[in-house]
Amino acid sequence: MQPYRIAVFASGSGSNFQAIVDCVQSKELDVSIELLVCDRPDALVVGRAIQANVPVFTFRPKEYASREAYEALILKELSDRKVDLIVMAGYMRIITNVLVEPFYGRMINIHPSLLPSFPGTKAITQAYEYGVKLTGVTVHFVDGGLDSGPIVAQRSIEIGEGESEAALTQRIHAIEHGLLPQVIDWLRAGRVSLEGRRVTVKEVE
Known part of the structure; x- marks a missing residue:
């Protein structure tokens, strides 16, 4: 049986990437990180990938004429490795149709918020400063818009009275590290179906 191949896109420290690696290494997640x-070639996540023996493709966006130009190179890398699923785990770039079209429903x-509330960057800070009582984490399909794709799964948490933003951030990251590998596993197992904006996750028989 062919392995389920994933590619992870990230721009920063890579804590979600590490959570996926840990689940693969502990056999909780049966995928191959291709x-x-x-x-950002100097991002901490690159070091995590090297340590985990995961191949790395880095680039500097300013060195290309357009997003489409560097995404065409990325698409070739993905195609060469026969990648089944793209996982955006803290990747801070808008995606164009170069990747969205061939991978729609597979990206x-x-x-870190309950979409459609607080899309874009600094979502935890946005929610915290707005004063909401409930926030959380969303995993969604990528459609090229700003955090606008169909929602696959959400987990909510209450913000405690007097809780600091730092403490809230830590709790949200902990939820991310559990939810993202879980959704990857659902997709690997063929349990997720997409019709329009409605996503259905089949129960395990």
Whole structure:
């Protein structure tokens, strides 16, 4: 049986990437991490990938004429490795149709809020400063918009009275590290179906 091949896109420290690696190494997640794609060659996630023996494709966006130009190179890397699923795990770039069209329904992103509330960057800070009582984490399909794709899964948490933003951030990251590998496993097992904006996750028989 062919392995289920994933590529992870990340731009920063890579804690979600590490959570996936840990689940693979502990046999909790039966996938093959074929590639890390990173738009910052000096990002901490690159070191994590090297340590985990995951191939790395790095680039500097300013060295290309357009997003489409560097995404065409990324698409070739993905095609060469026969990647089944793209996992956006803290990748801070808008995706164009160069990747969206061939991978629609096979590209997910994790976002630290209950979408559609607080899309974009600094979502935890946005929610915290707005004063919401409930926030959480969303995993959604990528459609090329700003955190606008169909929602696969969400987990909510209450913000405690007097809780600091740092403490909230830590709790949200902990939820991310559990939810993202879980959704990857659902997709690997063929349990996720997408019709329009509605996503259905089949129960295990």
